[in-house]
Amino acid sequence: xxxxxEEPLSTHERAxxxxxxxxxxxxxxxxxxxxxxxxxxxxxxxELIWKLFNKEELTDRELAGIESLIRFLEKSEACDERxxxxxxxxxxxxxxxxxxxxxxxxxxxxxxxxxxxxxPDKNLHRRAVRxxxxxxxxxxxxxxxxx
Numbered sequence: 001x002x003x004x005x006e007e008p009l010s011t012h013e014r015a016x017x018x019x020x021x022x023x024x025x026x027x028x029x030x031x032x033x034x035x036x037x038x039x040x041x042x043x044x045x046x047e048l049i050w051k052l053f054n055k056e057e058l059t060d061r062e063l064a065g066i067e068s069l070i071r072f073l074e075k076s077e078a079c080d081e082r083x084x085x086x087x088x089x090x091x092x093x094x095x096x097x098x099x100x101x102x103x104x105x106x107x108x109x110x111x112x113x114x115x116x117x118x119x120p121d122k123n124l125h126r127r128a129v130r131x132x133x134x135x136x137x138x139x140x141x142x143x144x145x146x147x
Contacts, residue, residue: 028136030102
């Protein structure tokens with residue numbers, strides 16, 4: 001069901017969005033936010049993750065920064081989720097919040113992967129990630145077709 005801009009979010013649609021947000025593959029296809037605000041500063045999150053992903057090695061300072069950023073993003077995502085669960089929202093507002101939360105989850109997953117150093121062969125890794133995404137999209141399409 002597509003969102004209707006001014007209609008209030010129904011109880012059913014709220015439950016559906018929250019259920020999807022807790023799904024195992026919520027991050028698949030989610031877009032990492034371009035920018036997040038931390039302590040009044042705009043941080044180019046998407047660009048930062050891309051740079052970290054493409055680095056050969058990470059310094060101790062960068063690893064500590066990744067840990068801090070993960071904690072911040074987890075708190076932000078939890079806040080979005082609480083707001084989605086409780087706030088009086090229109091469908092558009094709810095979908096915007098859902099997309100933001102799923103994008104934050106994607107960023108968290110990417111940062112954890114970078115932090116854990118699962119990147120010995122980037123080309124092999126990228127192929128594996130693309131395959132996982134294709135598989136996930138196929139699974140989601142199958143589930144959607146079932147109803």
